[in-house]
Amino acid sequence: MAVVKGSQQDQLIIRQYRPWERFRRFLYTVLFIAAVGMGGYFGGVYDSMNRIQQLTTARDTLQSALQDAERTITNLTQRVGVLEKGGQVDRKATEGIRQTVKELKAQISTLEEEVAFYKGIMAPSANDKGLRISKVEIQPQDSAGKFRYSIMMTQVADNSSYITGLAAVNFVGMKGTEKVILPLRDFDSNVTDLGVKFRFRYFQEVAGDITLPAGFVPQQVQVVLQSTGGKAQRVEQTIDWPQ
Template sequence: MAVVKGSQQDRLIIRHYKPGQRFRRFLFTLILIAAVGVGGYFAGVYDSMSSIRQLTSERDSLQTELLQGEREITRLTQRVGVLEKGGEVDRKATEGIRQTVKELKAHVATLEEEVAFYKGIMAPSSNDKGLRISKINIQPGDAAGQYSYSIMLTQVADNSSYITGLAAVNFVGTQAGEKVILPLRDLDGDIADLGVKFRFRYFQEVKGTLSLPAQFVPEQVQVVLQSTGNKAQRVEESIEWPGTGEA
């Protein structure tokens, strides 16, 4: 082929044409992509299944521990209940014993007081003989201004015969700012006379219930005993009103 000097020349390349090669390359690439995708999918599935199995195992282990913990809580709760009941029983028993001891002590004190009282009657001191006022006791009642009273009269040593006489009981206080003396018969409806008659050999108790006037403020209780007969005696005693100012 003749070449003209000075003109541009085109290069001619000759290739072998194979119609199926291009299609095979495309198919191989497609298969490779699909294989990688399927492999990644199954790898992910396997990894997920492994994680699921591990989490399931941990869940089962935690459920077992939870069940054991619940059983332990139940056991401890029952134990606490038993201990609380036992402690309550112990407290009640202790309180019962304390109350019994308290009652026994009070009973013993009462008995000792009674023994001392009878000893004082039967074996008094040399200067303590004849008619005596052993005790004056005033206690609040159920209603306002209401009181129970008890006056113990005794005949000490000289108790070979009965002693008789009158007991005058007066209540000293203030009413409307003035000094007032009220006899027992004005306060106790069961007493009709100015004095309470007594007759006894060893002792006698004068007792009853009195009601104070609304404006009366008691301060003292005065008791005067006057016996009759050959050995007549006069005995006087006054005590402060318990809780002076109450009415």
């Protein structure tokens, strides 16, 4: 074919005529969409079934826990009933425990006093040295007019050697309308002198039982310690008669 120089030329494309090609492409597209849709459907069904299974398991677990809780409530209700019926026994047991605690506290208090007592002997203050009256006690007994007396004497700090002397105990009171002072030997049959001799290094207790003379009304107890030797000391203490 002749070509005229300088004129515009169109390109001619020759294609094979296939009348079923478009239909086949359409069919493939429809099948692909259908496959994707079916996959999504079955995937959703599977996920839903799995979720339902999980929820069913959780429901069964909660139902089991609920049953356990109901049984626990029933047991607790029964126990409350038993405890209410046994309240008197519980109160008796509680009272026994309280009494035991009270006794233990008393024992602890006694031990603390003893610890303080021994500390006072071994490590006294600067002004608390030499012969001392640490305790004077009068305790009533079961019989009328019967008492127990206890006098604790100590040698504080300066206890490298023994200390000796005499402890005089006098009872001040009224006999009728007259005020009198009576020695310990008038109350304790085991004492024959005007005082009780002592000899100790750290401490010594003078104790015994006394009986009040007829018509005597005690008011005070006087204790006088008189040591002997080169460092003789005199110590006095008076306490009121316990009411």
